[in-house]
Amino acid sequence: MHILITGGAGFIGARLTRTLLARGELAGRRIERVLIADQVAPPADLAADPRVRVHTGALLAQCQALADEPLDGVFHLASAVSGECEADFELGLRSNLDTTRALLDALRRRTEAGATPVRLVFSSSVAVFGPDPAIPLPAVVGDDTLPAPQTSYGTHKLVCEHLVADYTRKGYIDGRSARLMTVTVRPGRPNGAASSFFSGIIREPLAGEIALCPVPPDTAHPVSSPATTIAGLIAVYEASREMLVGRTALNLPALNMTVGGMLDALEAVAGRAARELVRFEPDARIAGIVAGWPKAASAARAARLGLQPDRDFADIVRQYIAESTS
Amino acid sequence: MHILITGGAGFIGARLTRTLLARGELAGRRIERVLIADQVAPPADLAADPRVRVHTGALLAQCQALADEPLDGVFHLASAVSGECEADFELGLRSNLDTTRALLDALRRRTEAGATPVRLVFSSSVAVFGPDPAIPLPAVVGDDTLPAPQTSYGTHKLVCEHLVADYTRKGYIDGRSARLMTVTVRPGRPNGAASSFFSGIIREPLAGEIALCPVPPDTAHPVSSPATTIAGLIAVYEASREMLVGRTALNLPALNMTVGGMLDALEAVAGRAARELVRFEPDARIAGIVAGWPKAASAARAARLGLQPDRDFADIVRQYIAESTS
Numbered sequence: 001m002h003i004l005i006t007g008g009a010g011f012i013g014a015r016l017t018r019t020l021l022a023r024g025e026l027a028g029r030r031i032e033r034v035l036i037a038d039q040v041a042p043p044a045d046l047a048a049d050p051r052v053r054v055h056t057g058a059l060l061a062q063c064q065a066l067a068d069e070p071l072d073g074v075f076h077l078a079s080a081v082s083g084e085c086e087a088d089f090e091l092g093l094r095s096n097l098d099t100t101r102a103l104l105d106a107l108r109r110r111t112e113a114g115a116t117p118v119r120l121v122f123s124s125s126v127a128v129f130g131p132d133p134a135i136p137l138p139a140v141v142g143d144d145t146l147p148a149p150q151t152s153y154g155t156h157k158l159v160c161e162h163l164v165a166d167y168t169r170k171g172y173i174d175g176r177s178a179r180l181m182t183v184t185v186r187p188g189r190p191n192g193a194a195s196s197f198f199s200g201i202i203r204e205p206l207a208g209e210i211a212l213c214p215v216p217p218d219t220a221h222p223v224s225s226p227a228t229t230i231a232g233l234i235a236v237y238e239a240s241r242e243m244l245v246g247r248t249a250l251n252l253p254a255l256n257m258t259v260g261g262m263l264d265a266l267e268a269v270a271g272r273a274a275r276e277l278v279r280f281e282p283d284a285r286i287a288g289i290v291a292g293w294p295k296a297a298s299a300a301r302a303a304r305l306g307l308q309p310d311r312d313f314a315d316i317v318r319q320y321i322a323e324s325t326s
Numbered sequence: 327m328h329i330l331i332t333g334g335a336g337f338i339g340a341r342l343t344r345t346l347l348a349r350g351e352l353a354g355r356r357i358e359r360v361l362i363a364d365q366v367a368p369p370a371d372l373a374a375d376p377r378v379r380v381h382t383g384a385l386l387a388q389c390q391a392l393a394d395e396p397l398d399g400v401f402h403l404a405s406a407v408s409g410e411c412e413a414d415f416e417l418g419l420r421s422n423l424d425t426t427r428a429l430l431d432a433l434r435r436r437t438e439a440g441a442t443p444v445r446l447v448f449s450s451s452v453a454v455f456g457p458d459p460a461i462p463l464p465a466v467v468g469d470d471t472l473p474a475p476q477t478s479y480g481t482h483k484l485v486c487e488h489l490v491a492d493y494t495r496k497g498y499i500d501g502r503s504a505r506l507m508t509v510t511v512r513p514g515r516p517n518g519a520a521s522s523f524f525s526g527i528i529r530e531p532l533a534g535e536i537a538l539c540p541v542p543p544d545t546a547h548p549v550s551s552p553a554t555t556i557a558g559l560i561a562v563y564e565a566s567r568e569m570l571v572g573r574t575a576l577n578l579p580a581l582n583m584t585v586g587g588m589l590d591a592l593e594a595v596a597g598r599a600a601r602e603l604v605r606f607e608p609d610a611r612i613a614g615i616v617a618g619w620p621k622a623a624s625a626a627r628a629a630r631l632g633l634q635p636d637r638d639f640a641d642i643v644r645q646y647i648a649e650s651t652s
Contacts, residue, residue: 089434089496108415132491134572134627135470144461146472148491148574155492159485165458165474166481170415246460248474301460 008036150292214283222254334362476618540609548580
């Protein structure tokens with residue numbers, strides 16, 4: 001089978017690609033080809049795999065060409081991140097709304113020309129939820145909580161969830177939208193996501209560096225390790241229509257943490273000195289964005305697919321240490 | 327003040343224009359100019375009013391030119407109807423999604439260039455609600471019911487609600503989305519809307535003609551008279567941000583009826599002979615679309631604005647008779 005992974009050179013995309021290549025199969029079919037589409041080149045180990053083809057450049061211009069390739073499945077992960085979209089409204093519209101629309105229309109034309117509808121997993125986000133003044137956010141957001149996004153990023157993710165559902169209803173694709181929790185611990189440097197500090201407050205201290213935390217320690221948020229997130233994306237791809245029940249988006253499993261609880265786990269795994277490298281420096285812009293996000297999430301439909309959250313945050317810290325030193 | 331009414335030559339749009347011209351003011355300001363933008367020419371009485379300017383043609387191509395006019399408020403009513411969108415997917419995308427997006431972007435650029443953000447009422451629809459297999463529809467859909475649209479029309483209305491909310495959050499417009507119930511009794515001939523029969527089963531018998539009803543008499547649905555719908559659109563325009571509470575869409579008042587109840591009212595007002603002109607002829611296509619719509623709706627936020635549903639369906643029948651014979 002042939003798989004397209006948009007955003008395949010990013011952290012989640014590269015990890016998903018690596019996992020799929022190691023498995024060698026998806027939904028019971030041998031993986032012959034993985035197309036990575038990204039603005040930047042993928043890591044060298046992926047580019048070197050004979051099953052990998054790389055398309056580098058802006059996705060918006062490439063959607064039709066990609067859909068014209070032999071194609072069985074798509075993981076659509078490419079996205080501008082939340083902070084970028086708040087800072088540059090047009091970038092957000094173009095990267096997260098127009099690009100998804102162009103991809104869906106290219107896949108639709110493929111089906112209209114007689115091809116089998118492509119299975120597509122769209123990576124949505126827990127950022128679709130937010131506290132609209134008229135609609136208080138429940139303590140725990142579930143699959144069936146009413147989304148009221150408080151960022152352009154969350155708005156575009158929600159809009160695309162509904163487009164994916166409608167293109168699926170019409171039979172143009174076999175689409176499913178999975179809402180990712182905040183993925184931590186990400187390696188590398190801070191990125192433009194407002195949630196970037198959820199990785200930084202663990203990653204930097206483990207490297208002996210000072211980390212700035214822009215929100216208070218009682219800030220609560222649902223998170224997930226990279227491994228659990230990748231397992232969720234693959235399970236949602238492999239699920240039958242019957243197991244998914246509806247066409248609406250489902251939440252991926254969440255470990256519901258506070259910043260303080262994350263730092264307790266850091267201390268338990270790496271010692272007090274590591275924790276003391278975290279300095280609280282309030283940042284109103286970041287805090288404002290985070291205040292519009294859920295404090296905790298549940299994932300009943302994902303649980304029916306056999307998906308469970310990470311056991312505890314110390315596990316997540318250890319997963320990061322093991323991988324960053326291997 | 328200067329007001330743009332998209333779809334201003336349609337049934338709701340022309341009636342809204344007529345009502346506004348008769349009032350002479352909106353939100354406490356004198357109406358100097360009404361721009362009617364529609365694919366077809368408006369009724370002669372509107373075109374003859376010295377305060378009216380008419381822009382005829384596809385709205386998509388005109389959005390920037392319209393936003394470049396002096397402008398204080400917009401009623402964005404232009405839309406392809408549900409049946410058309412199911413039959414022609416690209417028409418639905420173009421008319422209901424791309425056009426709204428183009429209008430919002432034109433208004434955004436206006437604000438970015440220094441103009442006061444325009445107040446905009448977007449006419450959404452009760453068709454945003456539907457029974458996704460994973461999310462049963464409640465017996466009565468409220469402002470805070472999770473929408474899961476089962477048509478492209480409902481999908482695009484929902485998507486535009488969220489775009490209006492986000493452009494409002496960013497300060498580009500002062501937008502508010504009102505979900506219209508099915509408006510009955512519409513004059514004229516059946517149109518492409520799957521809900522067209524909700525008018526036909528009253529209008530045709532009153533004209534001494536046979537009407538075909540494509541759904542069984544126990545089909546339940548929330549409806550509203552033209553007058554109540556127009557009053558709702560104006561009240562949502564005039565409401566302060568505080569009265570609206572949130573940026574999410576609100577339901578307009580609904581009179582919750584069954585087809586049988588509507589025919590009882592027809593008989594009470596116009597006699598048994600009128601009712602006997604209605605023939606039940608099942609139509610699977612129409613019934614399938616209607617089955618995905620709510621059976622009843624509530625409108626708590628509209629009630630806080632002082633808006634109430636029609637008192638009973640006999641009132642609605644009498645309103646139609648009085649207007650169609652005047």
